[in-house]
Amino acid sequence: MIKLWFFRIPEIVYGEDSLSYLESTRHRRFLIVTDRNIARTDFPDLVMNNLPDASSSMLFSDIGEEPAFDEMTKSIERIREFAPDCIIALGGGSVMDSAKVIAFTYANPARQIYDLTPLEHLGIREKVSIIAIPTTSGTGSECSWAAVVSESDGLTKRKMELASTEILPETAILDPVFVRSLPLKQTVSTAVDAIVHAIEAYTSQWRNPYSDAMAIKALQLITGSIRSVIKDPLNIEFRNNVHIGASMAGSAFSNSQIGLAHAMGHALGSCFRIAHGYAVGLYIPEIIKYNSAAVPDLYREIRNVFPADARKKDLYGTIRYFFEEIGQPLTIGECGIDASAYESKMETLVKLSMESTGSLTNARESDSDSIRSIMLKVRGI
């Protein structure tokens, strides 16, 4: 029997020219959060030109890669003075997660970052709305109530997985204009991230009919179009399919949770410099092998969603074939990580994976031995 559960997603505005939706919002004071790279493009102007008449805006663009809490919130006093009623997140996962953390801190001056949990009412939505405009097709953060924040206690770097339904964006704008010229490497790594979101959501212990529907359609759209995007990057129709699919995969995992690939991928990303999508994509084939005994039928269903010419005997073979074709690394060497450096970090990697909530909702139960054994399989030696 289905027990009480939720399915929460933002209002979704999609397709060409969807940015013009901004003109009709009820908000008037906009904080635009973006990163240093996007600040150098015409994207912020594009957004500002679509804001309602008689509105004012402030740009906060001082966000780098894998931001920590202090970096995300360093302008909080200026932001408080400006008093936005809406935060527009214009960027990839780090930017959208930063906007969520800024919204939390803006509404909760006295609280610590660890208080960003679903356990308490935080009064965020009463204070400010979040509109997310992704500029990559993959992280799904525009549809999720989670935020990843880097943290270091001096010894170990961690990726904290924070969550509250109050940081779910009110609106996600999926305008393909922002991803049309996404570079190849980012196109592949973020698409792989989205594929992994869909697979993990579909097999999570918390899977539910709504997340299942989103996960399957997401896989169909992404696997059906990503190879065409790689061949013809400016084709707006293929880009649009991957962009919409990625947000569907985001809404799937946000409501049913992630799995071991994210637990282990976040651990790897804490110890080595690697794109998030490459990190989760690196582990998913071996995790599929590990989980196969627990969810054979679900994996068969997923395999059948891949384009016919990419289907191999099982999902393990299919995903490896597909990843090789689109350029996703399958060993740590291919990710540019030295095997002995990787091995020397093994116990930290296992410990961080065990701490991640993704390892709890994974299709099959895991422990430190099983995680270590999957970790070792991707050494490529």
Add this chain to the structure above:
Amino acid sequence: MPIFPSDEWVKEYVAKINTNEKYADAASDWEGDFLFIIEDDSSKKPVASIYLDLYHGKCRGGKFLDKSEGMQAAFSYIGPYRNWIRLIKREIDPIQGVLTGKFKLKGPMMKIMRYTRAAKELVNTANQVETEFK
């Protein structure tokens, strides 16, 4: 079969925690005590609690307390009796239980975030005790 909650139940539960390798694996460096608080189904007032002294993957001691004995712990997991029954029968996932408001979890979040697996294994161990309900 011990009745939940009672002295006998807590004794058996502590024994099960101490032989649960999954819990030992997940909580190998955990230090801190835990309080399970059982509330009356209708009044929502605490009627009993179970105190657990947890250290490095083991339970160093457990105590059944009736409502008159107040006890503090670093973490509390709180819910009405009917939800405890469903939790012990594994009809409710301990984390989903918190997210859907069937249970409350109190304590320093910085720590609990890193030990969610340990907390889940701890609660799941209750299912290994053959239990009779009132």
